[in-house]
Amino acid sequence: MKRKVIEKLESIVGSDWVVVEEDQMQDYLIDETPEPVRPKPNPDVVVVKPEGVQEISEILKLANQESVPVVPRGGGTGLCGAAIPTKPSIILSLERLDDIIEIDRDNFTITCEAGVTLEKLLEELEETDDLFFPPHPGDEGAQVGGLVIENAGGARAVKYGVIRNFVKGLEIVLPTGEAMELGGKIIKNNTGLDLLDLVIGSEGILGIVTKVTFRLYPTPKERVSLVVPYGDRHSAVDTVPDMLREGLTPLSIEYMEEDLIERACEHLGEKWPVKTRGSAYLYIIVTGNDEEEAFSQCEKIGNICQEHGALDVVIADRRREQEKILNIRSNIYTALKPDSVDILDVTVPPAEIGKLMDEIEKIGEKYETYIPAYGHVADGNVHPHIMKEDGKTPPYMESMKEEIYSKTKELGGVITGEHGIGKTRIKNLPQAVGSKYIDLMKKIRKVFDPNNILNPGTVVEDD
Amino acid sequence: MKRKVIEKLESIVGSDWVVVEEDQMQDYLIDETPEPVRPKPNPDVVVVKPEGVQEISEILKLANQESVPVVPRGGGTGLCGAAIPTKPSIILSLERLDDIIEIDRDNFTITCEAGVTLEKLLEELEETDDLFFPPHPGDEGAQVGGLVIENAGGARAVKYGVIRNFVKGLEIVLPTGEAMELGGKIIKNNTGLDLLDLVIGSEGILGIVTKVTFRLYPTPKERVSLVVPYGDRHSAVDTVPDMLREGLTPLSIEYMEEDLIERACEHLGEKWPVKTRGSAYLYIIVTGNDEEEAFSQCEKIGNICQEHGALDVVIADRRREQEKILNIRSNIYTALKPDSVDILDVTVPPAEIGKLMDEIEKIGEKYETYIPAYGHVADGNVHPHIMKEDGKTPPYMESMKEEIYSKTKELGGVITGEHGIGKTRIKNLPQAVGSKYIDLMKKIRKVFDPNNILNPGTVVEDD
Structure with a gap:
C-alpha cells in the first residue's frame, strides 16, 4: 500500500488504529467461506479502525482521492467472500463502533453502532426480560452492520421473517463520504423511494452502515x-x-x-x-x-x-x-464443513422443497457423490454441501452447482436465500437474474459510488 | 395529443381501447386527493387500455420515441395526486389486466394481474375459507398494482405490516419497455440488490407493475x-x-x-x-x-x-x-372530506403519537382553527385534516402544514407514512429528507428511465 495512503490514514484515526504488519492482519483477510471456493485475499492491504462516522467519512474521501478501494469489515462471519479484499485495499473495520446506544421500551427498538456483535445485543436484551430480537442467523460473532448488509436469515424466519423485517433505521456513510440517515423508529414510511431496503442486503457496495435501529418484539413467555x-x-x-x-x-x-x-x-x-x-x-x-x-x-x-x-x-x-x-x-x-468445498443456499417456493431435495439427490447420483442437504423447510431454504473427494475439490464442482441452480430456477427459486452473492456467486448471477437486472444493479452502484471505491468485485462485476 | 401518437396507439391496442373523447376520460384525470390541493390535470391526454405486457411494452417504446410522458392508472384511489397527468400524456390504464391467475394453497400465495381490484381479490379469497390477505388500506376499488406502487398501509399493519410485507413477486415493465420479473413465491431472497423493494412504493416512476404475487396468511377463525x-x-x-x-x-x-x-x-x-x-x-x-x-x-x-x-x-x-x-x-x-382542504399522513415513532397530537392541537389554536386528527395509533400514523374556512382554503394552509411537518420531524417522524409523496407533497420533500437523498432518487430514476417518460413530476421534481 502506498506510504502516502498509510500516512493519511494515520493522520485521520491515529497511528494506533492503523495496522500494516502482516502477522496482525491475517484475521482481517478471510471470512467463513469454505476455503476451496474462498477468494484469494490480496496481501497489499492496510487495516484501519475508525472510531466513528466522521473518521469513516474522511477515510472514504481519501480513498476517492487516491483511488484505493475500501472493504468494510464486520465480524467476518459471512459465507460468500463479501468481506475479502481481492484488490489492494483499505480494510475498514467497524470493531470500535461497539456501543449499544439505546433500548426504547415504548417504541420497541434497539439502536446500536454497527460493530456491536449479535452476542452483545442478545445479552443486553436478556436483561430487559420482556424485549426480544427474534432473528438468530447462526454465528453470534456477527456484527449488526454485517447482519443488515447481508440481510441475514436463519431458522427463525418462519414466524418473524429475515433481518430486513427488523431494520427500521440506519445511519450510513455513502461511498463518497457523506453521512445519511434512513428511516428511524417508524413503522410506516412512504417518504420517497425506499433507499433503506435498497441498502439492506447490498453487501457493502452502496454505503457503510454505522448505526442500526432494529425493531423488537415481546419475549414469548x-x-x-x-x-x-x-x-x-x-x-x-x-x-x-x-x-x-x-x-x-x-x-x-x-x-x-x-x-x-x-x-x-x-x-x-x-x-x-x-x-x-x-x-x-x-x-x-x-x-x-x-x-x-x-x-x-x-x-x-x-x-x-x-x-x-x-x-x-x-x-x-x-x-x-x-x-x-x-x-x-x-x-x-x-x-x-471440514469436508465441504462449498455450501449452497438455494431457495424455492416452500412447498417445492421436497422436489428440490429429490432433484439434488439425483444430481448427486449422476456424479456418483453424496450431497448432504438440510434446511429451513418452511422458508424453502436448503443448504446442500458439495463435498471433497479424496480431500480435494472434485472436478465436477462447477457443473454440478450449475445443475442444482438450474433445477432451483425451474422450481421458481433463487440461488441464494440468505447467504448472499458476495464474490463467490457472482459468476452464477447472469444465469440467475439475467442481463437487464445486472445492468440496473451496475448503474445503481454507480449512482452511489461513481469511482467504484466501495467493496469492488462484490454483487456485481466491475465494468 | 399528436395525431401520430394516437394512431400508433390504435395500431398497438386496437382503436376500441384508445379514448380521446373528453367526456369519456374525465374519470381518468383525477384521483381521491382533496380538490383544493389536487394537481390540475392537463387536458391534452389520450387514454389507452392495453391487454397485457406485450402491448404495454410497445406503448412505452413508442412513448420514448415520441417523447410523450406515460401516466400509469390503477383504481384512482390515491391521495397524493400520483396518478394525475400534469403534462400532455398517455394515460395507461391497467383495467383490462384483471385476471386472478392463481391461488397457491401450499405456498400461501395469490398471483394476479395488476388491474384486479382489492374487492375482487378479497371476494376470491373468501371462497377459500382458510386463506387470508390481511391488509385493508380502505377503498376496495384500489387495484393491486396501485396498492404495491403506493405501498398502501391501513389499520391492519399492527399485526401484519403494510403492503410491502406481502409482496413476494412482481412482473414489471420498465420505462424503456423491457419486461422483468422480480422475486417470486419465495420467502428468502438475497440474490443481488433488492430491486423488488425499490419498486414497491415507487409511485409509478420506476416501472409499470403488471403482475403481483402476494403472500397469504391463514384466516384467523x-x-x-x-x-x-x-x-x-x-x-x-x-x-x-x-x-x-x-x-x-x-x-x-x-x-x-x-x-x-x-x-x-x-x-x-x-x-x-x-x-x-x-x-x-x-x-x-x-x-x-x-x-x-x-x-x-x-x-x-x-x-x-x-x-x-x-x-x-x-x-x-x-x-x-x-x-x-x-x-x-x-x-x-x-x-x-367535503370540508377538508388537505389530509395529512404524518407518522412518528408510535410512542410519540400523543405528543404529536398535542402539538397539532397547539398549532390549530395558534391559527384559530380546529385540526381534526385520528389514526393508526400503534403505527404512530395520524391523519390531521386541514379544514376549509368559510368554504375556502385558508390563507395559512401552507405555513400550518410546514409547522406540523416540522414538529413531526422533531419527534423523529416522516411526512407520509402510507399515502405517499406523489405530486402534492413533492415541495415538502427537501424539508423531509434533505438534498442528498433527493439527488440519489433523481439519479436512480434516471437509471430506470433515461428519457423521463414515466409519471414525471411524481416523487421527485423533473430536472
Whole structure:
C-alpha cells in the first residue's frame, strides 16, 4: 500500500488504529467461506479502525482521492467472500463502533453502532426480560452492520421473517463520504423511494452502515421443542403447509435427515436424545404467551404430523434437552464443513422443497457423490454441501452447482436465500437474474459510488 | 395529443381501447386527493387500455420515441395526486389486466394481474375459507398494482405490516419497455440488490407493475372488537405500548376522539352503539385461532386498559355490531372530506403519537382553527385534516402544514407514512429528507428511465 495512503490514514484515526504488519492482519483477510471456493485475499492491504462516522467519512474521501478501494469489515462471519479484499485495499473495520446506544421500551427498538456483535445485543436484551430480537442467523460473532448488509436469515424466519423485517433505521456513510440517515423508529414510511431496503442486503457496495435501529418484539413467555421422526422425506415436508394453513406458526421448522444427525452427534460426542428413529425429521420450536397456549399449539401440530405419517411426536420442554437438540442441529454445518468445498443456499417456493431435495439427490447420483442437504423447510431454504473427494475439490464442482441452480430456477427459486452473492456467486448471477437486472444493479452502484471505491468485485462485476 | 401518437396507439391496442373523447376520460384525470390541493390535470391526454405486457411494452417504446410522458392508472384511489397527468400524456390504464391467475394453497400465495381490484381479490379469497390477505388500506376499488406502487398501509399493519410485507413477486415493465420479473413465491431472497423493494412504493416512476404475487396468511377463525372509552387522550395512547409489550398484538388499534365519532355518526345517520362515552377511544380488533384464544386476549387487553384509566371496556363480538363500529370509524374520513382542504399522513415513532397530537392541537389554536386528527395509533400514523374556512382554503394552509411537518420531524417522524409523496407533497420533500437523498432518487430514476417518460413530476421534481 502506498506510504502516502498509510500516512493519511494515520493522520485521520491515529497511528494506533492503523495496522500494516502482516502477522496482525491475517484475521482481517478471510471470512467463513469454505476455503476451496474462498477468494484469494490480496496481501497489499492496510487495516484501519475508525472510531466513528466522521473518521469513516474522511477515510472514504481519501480513498476517492487516491483511488484505493475500501472493504468494510464486520465480524467476518459471512459465507460468500463479501468481506475479502481481492484488490489492494483499505480494510475498514467497524470493531470500535461497539456501543449499544439505546433500548426504547415504548417504541420497541434497539439502536446500536454497527460493530456491536449479535452476542452483545442478545445479552443486553436478556436483561430487559420482556424485549426480544427474534432473528438468530447462526454465528453470534456477527456484527449488526454485517447482519443488515447481508440481510441475514436463519431458522427463525418462519414466524418473524429475515433481518430486513427488523431494520427500521440506519445511519450510513455513502461511498463518497457523506453521512445519511434512513428511516428511524417508524413503522410506516412512504417518504420517497425506499433507499433503506435498497441498502439492506447490498453487501457493502452502496454505503457503510454505522448505526442500526432494529425493531423488537415481546419475549414469548413459553418455548417448547418438538422432534418428529418420519419414515420418508416427503411425508415430513408435506406436513408443513398443512400446519401453517391451520394458523399454527412456529418460531422455526427445521428439516434434517438421519445420517446428518448422526454425523453431528459424532462430531460433538453427543447422543441424539430421541428414541424413535426415522430417516427424516422435523424439528419444530413453538412459542406461546403462556404454557397453555404453547402446549395447545404443540398438540395441534402433533396431530397434523401424525396425519402425515409421523412415527412419533416427541416434546422437549426441559431447557437442557431443548438446548441439546438445538446444538446438534446447529452442528450439522460444523460437522460437514471440514469436508465441504462449498455450501449452497438455494431457495424455492416452500412447498417445492421436497422436489428440490429429490432433484439434488439425483444430481448427486449422476456424479456418483453424496450431497448432504438440510434446511429451513418452511422458508424453502436448503443448504446442500458439495463435498471433497479424496480431500480435494472434485472436478465436477462447477457443473454440478450449475445443475442444482438450474433445477432451483425451474422450481421458481433463487440461488441464494440468505447467504448472499458476495464474490463467490457472482459468476452464477447472469444465469440467475439475467442481463437487464445486472445492468440496473451496475448503474445503481454507480449512482452511489461513481469511482467504484466501495467493496469492488462484490454483487456485481466491475465494468 | 399528436395525431401520430394516437394512431400508433390504435395500431398497438386496437382503436376500441384508445379514448380521446373528453367526456369519456374525465374519470381518468383525477384521483381521491382533496380538490383544493389536487394537481390540475392537463387536458391534452389520450387514454389507452392495453391487454397485457406485450402491448404495454410497445406503448412505452413508442412513448420514448415520441417523447410523450406515460401516466400509469390503477383504481384512482390515491391521495397524493400520483396518478394525475400534469403534462400532455398517455394515460395507461391497467383495467383490462384483471385476471386472478392463481391461488397457491401450499405456498400461501395469490398471483394476479395488476388491474384486479382489492374487492375482487378479497371476494376470491373468501371462497377459500382458510386463506387470508390481511391488509385493508380502505377503498376496495384500489387495484393491486396501485396498492404495491403506493405501498398502501391501513389499520391492519399492527399485526401484519403494510403492503410491502406481502409482496413476494412482481412482473414489471420498465420505462424503456423491457419486461422483468422480480422475486417470486419465495420467502428468502438475497440474490443481488433488492430491486423488488425499490419498486414497491415507487409511485409509478420506476416501472409499470403488471403482475403481483402476494403472500397469504391463514384466516384467523375468531374476530372480536373492543371499544374502550377514556377521559383523556394520553391515558388512551399510553395504553398501547404496555399492551404490545405483554405480547398482545391485535389486528388493529385505532384511536378516535368523541367529536369525530359524532361527526361520522351524523354523516351516516347512525347511532354510536357504545353507552359509556369518553373524550377519546381505542378501537381494537383482536383475532385468534379459536374463541378461547381471542377472548383470553380480550380479557388481558381489557385489564391493561383499565390499569390506564379506561372508563369502560366494551366487547363487540356479534358481526353486525362489529361492522357498525367499523363503518363509523371508516367514515370519519368521508364525513370530514367535503370540508377538508388537505389530509395529512404524518407518522412518528408510535410512542410519540400523543405528543404529536398535542402539538397539532397547539398549532390549530395558534391559527384559530380546529385540526381534526385520528389514526393508526400503534403505527404512530395520524391523519390531521386541514379544514376549509368559510368554504375556502385558508390563507395559512401552507405555513400550518410546514409547522406540523416540522414538529413531526422533531419527534423523529416522516411526512407520509402510507399515502405517499406523489405530486402534492413533492415541495415538502427537501424539508423531509434533505438534498442528498433527493439527488440519489433523481439519479436512480434516471437509471430506470433515461428519457423521463414515466409519471414525471411524481416523487421527485423533473430536472
